[in-house]
Every structure is written in C-alpha cells, then in structure tokens.
Amino acid sequence: MxxxxxxxxxxxxxxxxxxxxxxxxxxxxxxxxxxxxxxxxxxxxxxxxxxxxxxxxxxxxxxxxxxxxxxxxxxxxxxxxxxxxxxxxxxxxxxxxxxxxxxxxxxxxxxxxxxxxxxxxxxxxxxxxxxxxxxxxxxxxxxxxxxxxxxxxxxxxxxxxxxxxxxxxxxxxxxxxxxxxxxxxxxxILDSFPQVKRNIKFEDCWVSYKASFAAVKKEWSRNYQGDSSQVLNKNFQKSLKSLFYWSKAKLKDLNKLKEDLMVEILELQNKEPTYGILSEFDCWKHKNKVN
Missing domain, CATH: 3.60.10.10 (Endonuclease/exonuclease/phosphatase)
Structure with a gap:
C-alpha cells in the first residue's frame, strides 16, 4: 500500500x-x-x-x-x-x-x-x-x-x-x-510505447498561477445549450480541459529551461576528465571564453 x-x-x-x-x-x-x-x-x-x-x-x-x-x-x-x-x-x-x-x-x-x-x-x-x-x-x-x-x-x-x-x-x-x-x-529498447488513455484530473498547483483564473473565466463566459445541470457539467468539462492544455504549455517552457540547464551541466562534466573539477569561477570563465 x-x-x-x-x-x-x-x-x-x-x-x-x-x-x-x-x-x-x-x-x-x-x-x-x-x-x-x-x-x-x-x-x-x-x-x-x-x-x-x-x-x-x-x-x-x-x-x-x-x-x-x-x-x-x-x-x-x-x-x-x-x-x-x-x-x-x-x-x-x-x-x-x-x-x-x-x-x-x-x-x-x-x-x-x-x-x-x-x-x-x-x-x-x-x-x-x-x-x-x-x-x-x-x-x-x-x-x-x-x-x-x-x-x-x-x-x-x-x-x-x-x-x-x-x-x-x-x-x-x-x-x-x-x-x-x-x-x-x-x-x-522501444522507440515508443503505446499511449495509455488517461483521465484529466484537477491539479491543486494550478490555483497558484493567476493565469489559470483567466482560462477558467474564459470557459465560463461561453453560452452552452441545455438545462442548468447540462450547462454546469459542460462548463466544468471545458474548464478542466482548458486548464490541462494551459498547464502543458506552461510546463513545456519549464521543461525547456530544465533541458537547457542539463545540456550545460553535461558540457561541463564532459570537460572534467581534462580540466578536473570546475569551480563556479572556472565555469564563468569558460562560458565567457566560448561566447
């Protein structure tokens, strides 16, 4: 468990x-x-x-x-x-x-x-x-x-x-x-695994971003047809979906930053065999020399 x-x-x-x-x-x-x-x-x-x-x-x-x-x-x-x-x-x-x-x-x-x-x-x-x-x-x-x-x-x-x-x-x-x-x-071993269909779940961390409120407000301002329960259900579904795709775009930017940092780390670690352990000053000096 x-x-x-x-x-x-x-x-x-x-x-x-x-x-x-x-x-x-x-x-x-x-x-x-x-x-x-x-x-x-x-x-x-x-x-x-x-x-x-x-x-x-x-x-x-x-x-x-x-x-x-x-x-x-x-x-x-x-x-x-x-x-x-x-x-x-x-x-x-x-x-x-x-x-x-x-x-x-x-x-x-x-x-x-x-x-x-x-x-x-x-x-x-x-x-x-x-x-x-x-x-x-x-x-x-x-x-x-x-x-x-x-x-x-x-x-x-x-x-x-x-x-x-x-x-x-x-x-x-x-x-x-x-x-x-x-x-x-x-x-x-595999180029890709079969995609497993997943349900979208609300993430608590979304509420910490002001932009998430705008995504919800946009969906709730739409006019859907049906009785009150159908409209409410539709608003929930569309808001959740909108938040999901908004968060994917947000995480994409964060992942790009993470990937860039990992590339820099690998570049420095590839130089370890030649230059030994690299201090912060050495890293700064190397970066400016390359630039």
Whole structure:
C-alpha cells in the first residue's frame, strides 16, 4: 500500500533490500504495458523475462556488482547460468569493474588482474557485446579534486547476438550526474510505447498561477445549450480541459529551461576528465571564453 501511494497502482516492482547503506536494487515496470517474470536474483543481480504482449520477449539482468573480486564470482556464475542464445538478452548496471586502462582517469594504474579477467571471460563465453553510448564516457566519479580525482566507466549495458540482430533500435544515454557519484544510464529498447488513455484530473498547483483564473473565466463566459445541470457539467468539462492544455504549455517552457540547464551541466562534466573539477569561477570563465 505504501509503495502504491508513492508510484501509483499502474506500476509493479521487484526489489532486493540493501545491506545497511550499500547495495539494494528496485526494478519497476508498467503493468499495462509489460509483464515481468523473475527468474532468479541475488544481492548482485536480478534476472527477469520481460514480455510485451504481441510484440517480444527479452531476458534482462540488472546488475549491482560487489566491490570485492571474490564476491563478484557469484555474479559471473549466475550470468553464465541464465544467459540465453535464442532470446534477446540485456545485461546492465553497475559492475564495479573496468576492463581497460581507457576506462579510467586518475588513481592507481590499471592492471588486467583477476577481476577484469573474470568479467571478460563471462562476456566472451556468453557472446555479450557492449551497446554504444551517448554523452560522458565515464559513469562514476569519486567527487574529489585535483590529483585525488578518479573517474571510471563502471556502468554499462551488454547484449547478446540475438538482441543485436533484433529489429528494435538500441540506444544508451548517460544522463547528467546531479546528486549521485554515478551517472544515470538509460537503454532505450522501444522507440515508443503505446499511449495509455488517461483521465484529466484537477491539479491543486494550478490555483497558484493567476493565469489559470483567466482560462477558467474564459470557459465560463461561453453560452452552452441545455438545462442548468447540462450547462454546469459542460462548463466544468471545458474548464478542466482548458486548464490541462494551459498547464502543458506552461510546463513545456519549464521543461525547456530544465533541458537547457542539463545540456550545460553535461558540457561541463564532459570537460572534467581534462580540466578536473570546475569551480563556479572556472565555469564563468569558460562560458565567457566560448561566447
């Protein structure tokens, strides 16, 4: 019940609880669009079959790898056990492991030690290939400055050959890092999901804008035919619809501002590997130099 209050009853979920302040995974899906069947799970991976009715079936493994090499062997064993060839498969998440020196900046010199070897062997044995990505290369930062700063590509998506040959278009995006030390990564499998018809509901926040009163006044000034109850009902319907489209236009402007800010953040974070952490003065200086 508490979860439904947070995310709504259109969503189902499966979760692995955290251990103190570390670990933990939550997977959510819209129950009107897709069906999930949990195959197996551990503290490091949740393996499910995702089925979109009348369209396709994919096997998906969501990973949160341990920081310990020996513990990560359990992860590779589970992936070996449940990897498939005849069904498209996606494996993605935080592997807490890198595969090459190009995957990091700063910190200790990279060595192709037991951890990277185990990961590489698992990928090769199951014919898994990395999906290309857009935007910042490194997906994790220790949030330190100068010589203590470390950036690594810990978060990735891999797919099997069946997924590579699928008609679905696969695109990975690394989003801006705001509060976390990790970038969010998104794999788009579908170009678009079927639209779900929704009822328009009145939003309390609308009354905080004076412009909303003008939208309502305009609708109530119209002359509708019918008895009193029919006219009243029509006024309510038209006012609600007018408010809805007015709010969409308002939010469109706010979303445009948000997108512009995210682009600026990404531009600055793309320069982090070269210039290190950027202070407010550095950002101002860079902006004026570009202009």
């Amino acid at each position: 508490e979860v439904n209050l947070l995310i709504g009853d259109e969503w189902d979920f499966v979760y692995v609880p955290s251990s103190g302040l570390s670990g933990g995974m939550v997977i959510l899906w819209r129950n009107k669009i897709a069906e999930y069947s949990v195959i197996d799970y551990s503290s490091q991976v949740v393996i499910v079959d995702l089925k979109v009715p009348n369209k396709f079936l994919w096997r998906i493994a969501t990973v949160y790898g341990s920081i310990y090499v020996q513990k990560r062997k359990e992860l590779w064993d589970m992936l070996n056990k449940y990897s498939v060839e005849d069904v498209p498969m996606v494996i993605g998440g935080d592997f807490n492991c890198i595969l090459a020196k190009e995957d990091k900046i700063g910190g200790r010199r990279f060595l192709f030690s037991q951890g990277p070897r185990n990961m590489k062997n698992c990928l090769m044995e199951n014919d898994l290939h990395e999906v290309g990505f857009i935007d910042p290369k490194y997906t994790w930062c220790n949030n330190k400055s100068s010589g203590a700063r470390i950036l690594e590509r810990l978060d990735r998506y891999f797919i099997n050959f069946k997924a590579m040959s699928s008609s679905q278009r696969l695109v990975v995006r690394h989003l801006a890092r705001i509060a976390s030390d990790h970038y969010q990564i998104i794999l788009n």
